[in-house]
Amino acid sequence: MPDSGYPWPISTTRLDNGLRVVVSEDRTAPAVAVNLWYDVGSRHEPAGQTGFAHLFEHLMFEGSTHVAKTEHMKLVQGAGGSLNATTNPDRTNYFETVPAEHLELALWLEADRMGGLVPALTQETLDNQRDVVKNERRQRYENVPYGDAWLRLLPLLYPPGHPYHHATIGSMADLNAADLATFQAFHRTYYAPNNAVLTVVGDTTVDEVVSLAERYFGGIPPRPDIPPAPDGRVVPATGVPAEETVVTEVPAPRVYVAHRTHPFGSPGYDVVTVLATVLGSGRGSRLYQRLADGERIAQPDLVGAYGVDLAHAPAPLIATATARPGVSGERLAAGLAEVVDELVTVPVTAAELDRAKALLTTAWWRQMSTVDGRADALSRYATQFGDPATVSERLPAWLAVTAEEIAEVAADTLAADDRATLTYLPEEKL
């Protein structure tokens, strides 16, 4: 068993304005990854403003005080870099990996949009990016079979008012109602240095990064009163299964079974991570062996289980299967539920546990094999757990999980009377 999942140096410095600067030097390749996590996500959105955190992410690429509209992308790609950003319920991240000689450019760009977005934000930009986001919603959620499953699962798992009740993409109605002043206020409220972590990994030094961070970010003042998101840590069990059946244009019945478990980062969620791998990763998993191979009621490529790594409330565990031709949604749902239930009654064997841990070990080192993968992990652990060095504990924690712990966590969190089940059925053809 490795002592550490992160055998590289980590240094953390806090600037006077509260910005945490994390550096991990690695001279293997002439590249650096720059990664910023802002501690704001869709969990912060009040009713009527769903989708705003994500639409805001788009606006961050549209220019700032010293960066013209569309220049951000051009400068990073023109430096040979890769870049993107993502928003989820917990947080918003921005990242670029560039040849090492362009580190300073990347930091200048990130500082300019942290401190200077509002003066550059126009109604025209907002309208244009609102259209882009609405197209993203159509492309990813509306125009593909089963595309809205996540949008439907969240309200089954989390009650109204809970920060995870609504999906990050938001509703068309709320996006249509978005006005410029709200977005200006959004930036002033959340895009402050004391609400962010800046991580740099790769071909550089701690001194270089800290001195550049001082130079470019040091003049951005902190915001003293950043409002927290609603507390979602306690979600009372209803004792009543939540079920939804959607009859629509899909090629085969599909079932999702979902449970609230533990927050990402907790010991309970480490158990859930191993449990999900036993249940639904690979051809040796229980779901594959039982539903795709054994009873042969599920399509082999479309059976699986995974945890969604959210840290601010009990995170979802989702298991899914899609019916083979001739198999009803009802039969599939019963089969899926049975395999989930058996996590409590049929002990996980040593071979199952070893298989899961081997797959997780490879997955861990795969993320760590690139500077961008490492930078994102360090930003996450600094943002969510206050110390980037805690990243080294995750892999050893997974490898320490026992079969008894899996049975206990399964008994605690996977009860049938606290389960959300979403079933898609094809429309009857006339």
Place this chain on the structure above:
Amino acid sequence: MSASSERPSVTLIADRPGPGAARPYRFPQVVRRTVAGGDVVAAHLPGQNLAVAMLLLDAGAGREPVGREGLGGVLAKALEEGTTQRDATAYALAIEALGTELVTGLDWDTFQASVQVPVGRLGAAVELLAEAVRTPRLDPDDVRRVRDDEVTALRMDWANPGPRADAALRADLFGAGNRWGRPMYGDPDSVAGLDVEDVTVFHSEWFIRPGTLVVAGDLDRLDLDALAATAFTGTGGGPVDRGVPIDVPVRAERRIILVDRPGSVQSTLRLGHPGPHRAHPDHVPIALAGTVLGGAFTSRLNHLIREVRGYTYGIRGDFASSRRFGRFAVSSGVQTAVTAPALVEAVGEIARTQAGGVTEDELAVARSWRAGQLSVELQSPRAIAGALSTLVVHDLPDDYHARLREELLGAQVAQVSAAAATHLRPESLTLVVEGDAAVIRDELVATGLGELIDHPPAG
């Protein structure tokens, strides 16, 4: 803390910093060997905890007989249904206990099977890889079941927007009578028509030749000779003629092919024409012209259709090529109501680029982006293995990536504009639109972009 509601003033640095001292570019050291009748191509990644081994076989989709499209995909799945040594479940448990799955892939030129594990387990993983590829059980009942599952999987996939449009474009560009005019992975009907013998014959003809073993990892902790001996044991038969580039005729006139998708909230666009094969001497300027037009986020197409018009979440265009043929293609999903204007403007950008070439400013972004990506994207063992497979498939030298970088950085406007003028064919484009025909058909006809042909409905 100030009691004022005003935020304290922000001080930002106005001047954009220039680059620091450029670091020398390095592609990992490449090691080549011939062992037990097969070739090994490896890259040394010192200190890397993960390692990848990939077996490349000259058994790509181009080797499938016409009418048997999807054969390689069914065989790939059947490899995991048990070997002469153990059944499917025992195989899955054995390989996953090492921390990997057997990952298979197929393109026009090659079939690939690979494993990715912590470096100390690579020997054991390659043994299991070779066991599945060289000695699969191929029990007839299993093969039939895998085929039926593959038909179902393709039906699922073909229910999404995209596959029908892709197939319509490919057939129109290359001719449905040719293997390369049909979908790379086949379609539900072609796979349904496969029988057990197709699969066993394809295996015996193509999967027991040695092929090439690609390895990316810390070579100080790996024994390449032992890995190769494992991969090539029991193999035979030499390399086979790869065929010459195919002369693909270009259409005299533009046309629109409408694929009906009733009720669709977006229209899926696939625009294209035939292009040069991979070994064409203009490869680098062609790639750069494609990057300016549709490759980078700041490309002409994405700038106009997404950033200025807001018609789409994204639009991309590129030249792609295999050993024997190539194509230029643009793909996007646009809101139904703006289908016709999006199509007109996309064709307009292609025509403008063909006629007027690229600017120095655009080329500067394209060449540094493509060159920089060689440092930025080639980090993980999986990515390095992919880069090595490019060397193998296209007979390129060890220093190919370093030379490519120099060629990219040295490319001039005149050269790239000439490539755009020669290899873009806006008047010969096939414009496939998959969307709600009842809503968009009249508008598409009214664009005057070309004759409109209704694609026959599925099934």
